[in-house]
Amino acid sequence: MEEAVSLEVTPDEAARITREQRETKAAKSKNLLEVKNLSTHFFTPDGVVHAVDDVSFELGYGETLGLVGESGCGKSVTALSLTRLVPNPPGKIVSGSVVFDGVDLLKLSDEGMRKLRGKEIGFIFQDPLTSLNPTLTIGYQIAESIRQHMGLSKKASYDRVVELLDKVGIPRARDRLGDYPHQFSGGMRQRVMIAIALSCDPKLILADEPTTALDVTIQAQILELISVLSDEFGTAVLLITHDLGIAAGMCDRVNVMYAGRIVETGSVDVIFERPRMPYAWGLLDSLPRLDDVRSDRLRTIEGLPPLLINVPDACRFNPRCAYARDACRDHEPGLTPREEPGHYARCWATDKGGWIP
Amino acid sequence: MTAATERAAPAAEGGNGHDLVEVKNLKVYFPIRAGIFKTVQGTVKAVDDITFEVRRGETLGLVGESGCGKSTTGRALIRLREPTEGTVMFDGVDLTSLKTGPLRRLRRRMQIIFQDPYGSLDPRMTVGSIISEPLETHNLAKGEAKRERVAELLKMVGLDPSYVNRYPHEFSGGQRQRIGVARALAVEPEFIVCDEPISALDVSIQAQVLNLLTDLRDRLGLTYLFIAHDLSVVKHISDRVAVMYLGKIVEIGPPDTIYAAPAHPYTRALLSAVPVPDPQMERRRRRVILTGDVPSPANPPSGCRFHTRCWLYEQLGKPENCRTIDPPLREVGGTDQKAACHYAEDCIKSDVGVAHIDDRAVRHGTPEAALRVAHKSTAELMGEIPEGDIDKALIPSIEEVPPAGGSDEGGAKPN
Numbered sequence: 001m002e003e004a005v006s007l008e009v010t011p012d013e014a015a016r017i018t019r020e021q022r023e024t025k026a027a028k029s030k031n032l033l034e035v036k037n038l039s040t041h042f043f044t045p046d047g048v049v050h051a052v053d054d055v056s057f058e059l060g061y062g063e064t065l066g067l068v069g070e071s072g073c074g075k076s077v078t079a080l081s082l083t084r085l086v087p088n089p090p091g092k093i094v095s096g097s098v099v100f101d102g103v104d105l106l107k108l109s110d111e112g113m114r115k116l117r118g119k120e121i122g123f124i125f126q127d128p129l130t131s132l133n134p135t136l137t138i139g140y141q142i143a144e145s146i147r148q149h150m151g152l153s154k155k156a157s158y159d160r161v162v163e164l165l166d167k168v169g170i171p172r173a174r175d176r177l178g179d180y181p182h183q184f185s186g187g188m189r190q191r192v193m194i195a196i197a198l199s200c201d202p203k204l205i206l207a208d209e210p211t212t213a214l215d216v217t218i219q220a221q222i223l224e225l226i227s228v229l230s231d232e233f234g235t236a237v238l239l240i241t242h243d244l245g246i247a248a249g250m251c252d253r254v255n256v257m258y259a260g261r262i263v264e265t266g267s268v269d270v271i272f273e274r275p276r277m278p279y280a281w282g283l284l285d286s287l288p289r290l291d292d293v294r295s296d297r298l299r300t301i302e303g304l305p306p307l308l309i310n311v312p313d314a315c316r317f318n319p320r321c322a323y324a325r326d327a328c329r330d331h332e333p334g335l336t337p338r339e340e341p342g343h344y345a346r347c348w349a350t351d352k353g354g355w356i357p
Numbered sequence: 358m359t360a361a362t363e364r365a366a367p368a369a370e371g372g373n374g375h376d377l378v379e380v381k382n383l384k385v386y387f388p389i390r391a392g393i394f395k396t397v398q399g400t401v402k403a404v405d406d407i408t409f410e411v412r413r414g415e416t417l418g419l420v421g422e423s424g425c426g427k428s429t430t431g432r433a434l435i436r437l438r439e440p441t442e443g444t445v446m447f448d449g450v451d452l453t454s455l456k457t458g459p460l461r462r463l464r465r466r467m468q469i470i471f472q473d474p475y476g477s478l479d480p481r482m483t484v485g486s487i488i489s490e491p492l493e494t495h496n497l498a499k500g501e502a503k504r505e506r507v508a509e510l511l512k513m514v515g516l517d518p519s520y521v522n523r524y525p526h527e528f529s530g531g532q533r534q535r536i537g538v539a540r541a542l543a544v545e546p547e548f549i550v551c552d553e554p555i556s557a558l559d560v561s562i563q564a565q566v567l568n569l570l571t572d573l574r575d576r577l578g579l580t581y582l583f584i585a586h587d588l589s590v591v592k593h594i595s596d597r598v599a600v601m602y603l604g605k606i607v608e609i610g611p612p613d614t615i616y617a618a619p620a621h622p623y624t625r626a627l628l629s630a631v632p633v634p635d636p637q638m639e640r641r642r643r644r645v646i647l648t649g650d651v652p653s654p655a656n657p658p659s660g661c662r663f664h665t666r667c668w669l670y671e672q673l674g675k676p677e678n679c680r681t682i683d684p685p686l687r688e689v690g691g692t693d694q695k696a697a698c699h700y701a702e703d704c705i706k707s708d709v710g711v712a713h714i715d716d717r718a719v720r721h722g723t724p725e726a727a728l729r730v731a732h733k734s735t736a737e738l739m740g741e742i743p744e745g746d747i748d749k750a751l752i753p754s755i756e757e758v759p760p761a762g763g764s765d766e767g768g769a770k771p772n
Contacts, residue, residue: 070559185650215422215586217647220630224646242560245632249639268636284634286564288593290616291633297568298593301561304529 032203032236033059033082038096040074040081043089047309051077051091053260059204064230064237066251066268068244070283072305074260075240079206082238083121084113101203119149122197122235124226126209128189132181138165139177142196149200164195168225187218194225201233208240223250244283248272253342256280259316260308262335266343276338276345279317315348323349323356377548377580378411378434383443385429389655401655403429405604406443408686411548416574416581418595418612420588420627422651426604427584431550434582435467436460447548465495468541472553474533478525484511484536485521491543510539515569531562538569542577550582555590567594588631592616597693600624603662604654606686610694620689620696620705622669643708661699669704676700 040052052074059065067075080086081093084105098105101120105113117123125131133141142164143157152160158177165173168191181189190210197205207226211219227250230237241247247254247268254271256264256279264277275281282301303320315321318328327348335344336351349356385404388397404426411417411434419427432438434445436452445452447463455463468491471477478487488507492498498506508518514535525533534554541549551570555563571594574581585591591598592612599609600623608621619625626645633639647666652658664670664679678699686697690705698704 070561187650215651216588216630217422217626218650219632220644220646221648223632224644243632244560244634245639248634248636249632251636272634272636283560286561287634288564288567288587288589289633290589290592290628290631291635291638297571298564300564300568302565304531304562 031058032061032063032101033238034097034099035078035082036097036099038078038081038098039094040077040086040091041094042091050260050308050311052081053308053311055096055257055260055262057255057262057265059236059238061203062230062234062236063253064227064239064251066247066254067238067240067257068242068247068254068283069257070242070305073257075257076208078257079208079238079240083117083123083206085117115149118145118196118202119200120203122200122202122205124190124193124197124205124207124210126212128186128193128213129181131193132189134181137178137180138184138192139179142192142199145196146199160199161195164199165192167198167229168192168195169221170195186214187221190214190218190222191225194222194229198229198233198235202235204236204238205230206238206240209242210239211246212242219246226250244272244287256283259305259311261316261346263317263346264344265335266338266340266345270340270343274340274343276343276350277317277347278321278323278349280345282320315346325349325355375413376410377413377448378582379444379446380410380430380434381408381444381446383407383430383433383445384441385426385433385438386441399655401653402604402657403654404433404440405654405657407601407604407606409599409606409609411580411582412597414578414580415596416583416594418591418598419582419584419601420586420591420598421601422586422627424651424654425601426654427601428552430601431469431552431582431584435464435469435548435550437469461495465544466546467548467550468544468546469550469552470534470537470541470554472556474530474537474557475525477537478533480525483522483524484516484528487525487536488539488543491540495544497544506543510543513542513573514539515565529562530558531565534558534566535569538566538573542573545577546579548580548582550584552584553586554583556585556587563590570594588616588628600627603651603657605662605697607663607698608694608696609686610696611692614690614692614694618690618694618705620694620701621663621698622667622704623663624696625704625707626666626668661697669698669700669707672707673700673703 035058036056038052038055039050042049042051055074055078057065067078069075077086077091082098082105084093086093093106096106100116105116108116139158139161142161143154146152146157146160147154161177162173165176170176170188170191181192184192210226211222214222223246226237229235239247239250251268253266254268255262256271256277258279264271264275264280271280272284275284279301282299285299286301288298301320306316306319313332314330315324315328315332318324321328325348333346333348333351335346337344338350345351348354383404384402384406386400386402389399389401390396391398407430419430421427429438433440436445436455440453443453447467450463452460452463485507488510489503492503492506507521511518511520516532516535516539525536528536537554554570555566558566567590570581573579583591583594595612597610598612598615599606600615600621601607602623608615608619608624615624616628619628626647629642629645630647633642645668649666652662652665658665660678660680660682661667661684667679670676670679676699682699684697684699686695687701688694689696689701696704
């Protein structure tokens with residue numbers, strides 16, 4: 001980042017090596033995060049919305065896991081549930097467990113949870129303008145969590161702030177401590193958010209659409225920063241995004257969500273090359289791509305995602321699925337294993353004995 | 358000159374006039390007012406001296422980052438913004454000097470579709486009245502004819518005509534955007550400015566609206582100025598692409614050239630920043646990461662506006678003319694491609710940022726490559742599934758896919 005020349009070339013060799021290191025590291029240790037049967041419902045006057053329904057997944061130390069899906073599929077509510085930030089009422093985590101580094105977060109006291117958020121788990125949200133306080137200086141906002149969680153003195157905490165701002169690529173960091181968020185551009189504010197997220201050496205960063213509000217060239221800067229720093233600090237990242245391109249570039253593994261369920265999970269290569277769930281095909285096919293020959297029409301997924309009130313026992317994607325048969329309408333398929341280890345899909349058609357080979 | 362006088366009578370068939378909109382030296386400046394007396398402290402040069410044309414029947418894509426002036430350009434083209442300087446000729450008529458009456462009559466032939474499907478529809482008007490309003494404004498239809506026309510328009514954009522009495526809040530984002538399209542089509546325009554029409558929509562809905570826009574274009578012979586920040590979308594829909602940076606067009610040409618051999622360093626940087634949904638390619642790609650932010654359009658850099666962030670400028674040892682002389686948009690390569698760079702020839706030759714072009718060849722050569730697998734298996738399957746099992750409504754969208762396998766080679770070679 002600090003090179004004078006604005007040319008950052010990543011030779012594929014180097015990329016492969018870091019990847020292998022990361023993979024072996026992840027393989028050695030047990031999981032940092034284990035989510036089991038998590039369900040979060042919203043109790044509204046119209047009925048109970050099953051926003052997150054029986055979601056289970058795990059995340060290894062230092063791993064980057066993507067949570068992809070369209071708006072309303074439950075990816076953000078999943079992240080909020082992990083940190084118990086679901087607004088209650090109307091939302092409520094109705095069942096499940098979230099074991100983070102050996103501790104069940106859903107059983108933790110409010111005080112214990114508060115000590116964990118910001119320290120063990122850092123956050124990067126979509127909109128840096130609304131997640132930073134406009135009336136406080138940048139320096140104060142970063143130092144705040146450092147003082148709170150690490151018990152450093154005022155001076156020591158500000159030194160750490162300068163160090164962090166340097167790390168995230170903010171020039172003349174010491175001069176900018178007294179600046180307010182509005183004096184920073186969108187990309188710079190997102191860098192500040194990353195500095196706050198990293199301030200207490202967290203084990204996990206929850207990044208909820210971290211670049212959706214930014215331009216592509218700034219997005220590339222921020223994604224590069226997140227991946228370099230998470231490698232350097234060995235931080236695990238749960239990356240929530242609707243952009244499949246970002247997931248392809250950043251993640252080790254990907255969970256595809258649809259209508260409150262994980263419908264497919266696997267390594268990033270498997271998900272993008274051999275998806276086994278028609279929804280994942282549809283998503284990939286409906287993208288106009290830079291790396292594809294132009295065609296006149298895009299394939300589309302007709303219709304809309306279902307309302308999550310009174311969900312029947314059927315595949316939630318069946319009304320929009322070209323391959324649906326009676327089996328799909330009678331019972332909901334489970335998340336069952338496919339060929340590759342770690343690859344699971346929720347689909348009768350591609351399951352054993354299904355009608356898609 | 359002769360061409361212009363011939364086309365002065367807009368009723369005449371366009372014949373040789375193959376440019377529908379001609380923009381010459383267009384400038385749109387906004388004053389910055391500050392202090393208690395709101396005195397002018399400076400100007401934001403949102404659009405600064407751009408010249409281009411929109412050809413009859415084509416879709417011109419206009420891409421750039423936020424604040425580059427692409428929306429302002431779109432609005433100035435149909436005079437929703439008064440140009441500070443320069444001319445906009447619509448079918449031979451100079452829009453910039455037109456009085457209100459003739460301008461309104463001409464506006465029937467040009468429409469706009471806005472980005473935000475929530476903000477651009479009046480929440481207190483029914484869908485029927487939203488779509489029929491332009492019909493009334495231009496005295497095009499009354500009574501029963503009007504109702505019929507509204508029903509026809511709703512059908513045309515894929516909505517049920519029985520929705521006429523519903524309000525915008527009863528519709529999803531994609532459906533609202535369809536209503537916006539129907540409203541624009543009501544007056545039978547020739548030219549539509551699509552200002553980020555799908556940016557606010559989800560991926561699967563984006564594809565639906567994009568397909569609708571291309572279908573309508575082909576059926577009604579429309580000309581689009583398609584403004585977007587998403588380069589993949591622009592590549593998909595456009596016949597030609599213009600790239601803007603800080604109020605200037607830095608490159609313009611057909612997508613096959615612009616995306617395969619960009620002649621402006623900014624285009625290359627922009628392309629290399631777009632994530633591609635292919636993990637293997639993402640690992641292989643060589644990125645140009647631009648440092649810093651876009652400079653303020655109130656105080657643009659001297660010479661070439663991009664030189665403060667330009668990788669080629671660094672690579673060439675910071676040549677002086679980049680700092681002092683503003684490069685004009687000029688022909689490069691000779692395939693209808695123009696770029697505003699002193700070193701466009703060097704840029705074309707450079708391999709920076711083109712990773713995915715190389716990769717594309719590789720990618721399409723390997724049969725097991727990502728999506729091809731899905732494409733093929735999908736199409737093979739279509740033969741196996743009995744007709745009755747497939748939801749009728751879904752058949753067209755699947756059958757219209759170019760025959761699988763053929764979509765690699767068949768699409769690559771011009772037929």
